[in-house]
Structure formats: structure tokens, C-alpha cells
Amino acid sequence: MIDLKLLREDPDAFDRGWALRGLPAQAAGLLEQDVALRALKTRLQEAQNERNAASKQIGKAKASGDEAAAQAVIERVSALKAEIQQGEEEERQLAEALDLALASLPNIPAADVPDGADENDNVEIGRTGDPRNFAFDPKEHFDLGEDLGQMDFETAAAMSGSRFVALKGQLARLERAIAQFMLNLHTDEFGYEEVAPPFLVRDEAVFGTAQLPKFTEDLFRTENGYWLIPTAEVSLTNMVRQAILSEAELPLRMTAYTPCFRSEAGSAGRDTRGMIRLHQFSKVELVSITTPDQGEAELDRMTECAQTVLKRLELPFRTMKLCSGDMGFSARRTYDLEVWLPGQNAYREISSCSWCGDFQARRMKARFKPNEGKGNQFVHTLNGSGLAVGRTLVAILENYQQENGTIAVPDVLKPYMGGVEEIVARG
């Protein structure tokens, strides 16, 4: 949610920001609604003031037994009543319309975010690790997994439809090992607190992180009104919903390993084979809650935490700074990590780290009490994947495949694999 006060001060800056995201100018229309609402409030207040003063006179008149005087004022006040009621109704409608408009507008990109329309305009800012030279034609992960007899799309489809998978045996264990490794890294070395959060949440939570009101079609919903989290960003960020934190306890860093549920509406036909795009996948998420002055630096730190996972797994990747048109709704700045997939001969997104400023905090009413000065301020929120577990498994299969179709287990995962050094076909 953008700050209406800032919008009043510099409407052009907001229009420029929205233009970067391909939106038409909004500020004038919003300010018009704002002015109308405040003018109405003022009129309403004047009428209420008059009514209150008159009501007090009635009380006094009745106390002194002057029924006639009381009756005269009562008649005058009743006339005000209709006017006030109508004004209140009008005010409610105007406020609702303005709130919805504000809630439906995305965050303003930071100044350094490259201007661009879509992912083709993202800017590569670094590569880490060299893609391996294969002496044979590297396969895609789904061929590898199916040949190993441990990645079963057909059985999953039979019970759940397309975009589901069942992992078995050592691949199922590998997924667990990946998640364990990531969680241990983020908690033991980077100071994130592990959280096991709810996977079903209410409207307010999803509004807080801004999937609502605009992106309902991307989410699954239960019949009694719960939303299945599309990412643990929702659960973790809402840990501080409505909170007033003390500055001393910031930054708060939380991590969680959760399933993520996405309807993938609008992505029909894309990545239909394999595990790249599923309705359900698991992810280790990172969320930081900071003071405003720490927000930007925290994004760099968080991105490095995510990069470290790939480095330890010795997976080649590149780091992208997202352009304005490709950033998520809440973000001011986003870095994507794209892992090299030799089977696809392409870099594919495996992490996305975003700094949201106070955009989500304002929606959640997440504040902190500063050490110096008075008044509570909104915190900054950040979220990032550290990493998408399913896609990490894909990357390991493709990068660690051997000519005979077996998969070498990355060194850092061996402690989690119970002595297994190589994943082989089931006997």
C-alpha cells in the first residue's frame, strides 16, 4: 500500500513509478478522490458539531425542567439527522473506493531499477561457477528421474491431475536432504530463526503481503475460505502483522520450509513437462523485518544467503536485477538467481529476493518503536527464496548426472543422505 501523504506531496513521482510498470497515470484521479473525501468529512464534521452542541442543550434544558425549550431544540436537531446520515453513507462509499484503488496499485520501483517491460529487460549482474562440460548429451531432469524409477508424474496425475509429481525412494530423500541442508545453513550460519508456520491463512494475511485483492486467481482456496499459501512469504511476513516491535529486536530474520500452492492460472502450456512448474512445490523461504534504514542493505545480505546455497551445492548460476516490468507487485527492488540447467541448456529462476520497503508493513500495520524520537514507524519487509527446493532438485539431477543415468550426490548433501553417494535406479 502506498502512502497517501507522500502521494499528496509528490504525485508526479508516483506516476513516474507506475509508468515504469506500464500503468497509466493514477495520481490525479486518486488525489481527486482524496480531496472529495476530505471535503465531505469537513462538511460532515460541521453538521456533527452542530448536532452535538444542540444535544447538550437538550440535556441541560431537560435537567432544568424546561420541556418546551428542549422540544424546540429537538426539532432543529432532527433536521440535521438526515443530512448526517446521508453524509456518512457517502463517506463510507468514497473511502471504500479510495482504499480499493490504493490497495490495487503496486509499489514504486527503487531509483536504480532498470526500466523494462518483461524478463527480457532484466539485467545480469554476475555469474558464479562454470557450467560443466559434458562428454555426452545431458538429459533433462524428468527423463533422468523417470529412468531412475523415482519420479512419477503418471501416478501423481492419476490422483491429482497435471502439474503434480510423486518422488520416491532416494529422490524423495534427496528433496528432504536439500531442505535440511538449506534450513541448517540459514539458521546456523546466517542467524535466521526457523519457523513452522500455518499453510492455510485468512484473507487479512493474504491482503497483508498483497496477493489480495488483485491476484486471487493465482491462489487455491478452501471451501470455508482459507487460502493455501503460495509461498511462506505470506506466513512469515504475517508473523509481525499488527505488531509494535522494539527497535532493539530488529532485524528479525525468519526461515521456513513449507509447501507452496499455486494455481498457475495463465501459464497453460508453459513448462508442462517435469518439475519446473507445479501446483505444489516446496521451498525454503527467508523473510527479514528491518528498520527503514537497514532495508536495502538487508536485501544484499539476503541475496548472498541465497547465493551461498548454490555455491555450496556447486551449482552454476547467474544473478539478475529485475527490470521494473518484471518485478512483483510489492517489490521496490528484486534480485533473481537463475541456476544453470544443462538439460535445458538455459538458466532458470531458482530464487527471487525482494525488498518491499514499507509497502507490506503498511497493509499489515507492522510497526516498530524507534529508540530515538517518538511515534511508531512502519518496518521494512524483505523476502527471498533460499531456495526453491523442487527446482534445486531439478538442478542437481541435471548438473550432477552421469553418462549411465545415475546422479552423484553433492558433497554438502552427503551427510543428509545416510551414506548414499550416488542415486541409482531402483532394483
Add this chain to the structure above:
RNA sequence: GGAGGGGUGGCCGAGUGGUUUAAGGCGCACGCCUGGAAAGCGUGUUUACCGAAAGGUAUCGAGGGUUCGAAUCCCUUCCCCUCCGCCA
């Protein structure tokens, strides 16, 4: 699923139709006092909007209603809690 009890400011908590401001406490801020501190005393302390200011208006989970006037009465709804039942 059954039966109850509740939602009041940063926090706790009083308040079942009126006659300046939602009592009181805690916390916090400032001041007085002190060699310094504690204690004590005093002042202030939701948010939004209008106003140069003084001040005003709204805000007691949300939305309707009754009334000249609602935190208070009525209706609807959301949320939290307790007990019972069922259950990993």
C-alpha cells in the same frame, strides 16, 4: 458438532442512554525535586481529518438499526477464549 464467556487507547482494565474531554493503573516522554539517582510530585501520551492557532469532528472488532443523543439498547457478521464431544 454442543454449551457458555468475551472483543475498550502502547498494555491492563472500569464503564448497561446525557448534563466539558472513555475512570483508574502500568509503561513511555518531559519537567520539578536531588551532589547524582531512586522514590515522590506535576504535565503529556491512539489514529485520521479540518484549522495559522485556539480548538473541532470521528474512532470502544466490523456493518446496519433504535434515539434529539449510543462504548452502553436491538439486529447481522467477523474474531478470540473456556468447557464438553470427536480426533493426529
